[in-house]
Amino acid sequence: MLQFLSVSRRFDDGYYGLRDVTFKVDPGQFVFLTGESGAGKSTVLRLVFRTERPSGGTILVDGVDTSAVHGSSLTSLRRSIGMVFQDYMLLFDRTVFDNVALPLAVRGVSKRVMQEEVDTYLERVGMSGYQRRLCQSLSGGEKQRVALARALITKPKVILADEPTGNLDLSNGEKVIEVLRDANLRGATVLMATHDLYLVQSTRLPYVRLRGGRKVEEGNF
Ligand SMILES: Nc1ncnc2c1ncn2[C@@H]1O[C@H](COP(=O)(O)OP(=O)(O)OP(=O)(O)O)[C@@H](O)[C@H]1O
Ligand SMILES: [Mg+2]
Incomplete structure (x- = not known):
């Protein structure tokens, strides 16, 4: 489903955030991308979502080379992916409802279905009752769960989640x-x-481990 083939990402200042990284995630798999701060995890996710582009190598999403995707195909690619950003990327001056409903609103879903789905997904992340709250008034962990509900509400076939438990207590x-x-x-x-x-x-799920932009290990515990 996702394939990185010798992917590198060199930033404008000459720094390599990723170097020669090759791995794949099969359809239906749940894979962790792990490594210390600065290892390149967010860079990998941003490359899949195509908010960044590689400086070398090839990225395939569902068999499609993302470097060849533009315009409406890029919109479709992004719509097939549920992305939970490390910094949430919520509209802070809007309500929780507006944020979670947004992906459905842009797809022209009816108000009634929108309300049902928002109820379902907010309940799933333990945020029922927050619909009318402004996002800017939420705690970090609450924002994170709103971002997760927004990413899942379209039932995407690919989910990219960037430190979605980073601000949360154990439970x-x-x-x-x-x-x-x-x-x-x-x-x-x-x-x-x-x-x-x-x-x-x-969790004993498969993982890919990065360090300093390179893949250093992969496997299963
Ligand atoms: N736009 C940029 N310009 C220059 N360097 C960058 C840029 N974006 C990221 N980097 C660098 O690339 C490296 C990888 O960054 P990345 O955000 O992918 O790390 P990460 O593994 O997600 O870290 P964290 O766990 O702290 O979120 C870091 O050293 C970072 O400073
Ligand atoms: Mg990161």
């Missing part, structure tokens, strides 16, 4: 993993970035 972190596992069992392919090796070990 809410476990809940987020459960929600992602549930989406995975319903057919979504999941790539989740986390620096939390304990989490990776305890």
Whole structure:
């Protein structure tokens, strides 16, 4: 479903955020992308979502070379992916409802269905009752769960989650993993970035480990 073939990412200042990284995530797999701060995890996710482009190598999403994707195909590519950004990327002056409903609103979904789906997904992430709250008034962990609900509400076939448990206590972190596992069992392919090796070990799911922009290890615990 996702394939990186000798992918490098050199930034404008000459620094390599990724070097010669090759790995794949099969359809229906749940894979962790792990490594310390600065290892290149967010860079990998941004390259898949095509908010960044590689300076070398090839990235395939569902067999399609993303370097060849432009215009309306790029919109479709992004719509097939549920992205949970490390910094949430919420509209802070809008309500929780508006944020979570946004992906459905741009697809022209009716108000009634929108309300039902927002209810379902906010409940799934433990945020029922927050619909009328402004995003700017939420705590970090609450924002993170709103961002997760927004990413899942379109039932995307690929989910990219960047440190979605980063600001959460243990029990809410476990809940987020459960929600992602549930989406995975319903057919979504999941790539989740986390620096939390304990989490990776305890779930025993496949992982790819980066250090200094290079892949240093991959496998299963
Ligand atoms: N636009 C940029 N210009 C220059 N360097 C960058 C840029 N974006 C990222 N980097 C560098 O690339 C490296 C990888 O960054 P990335 O954000 O992918 O790390 P990460 O593994 O997600 O870290 P964290 O766990 O802290 O989120 C870092 O050293 C970072 O400073
Ligand atoms: Mg990061």
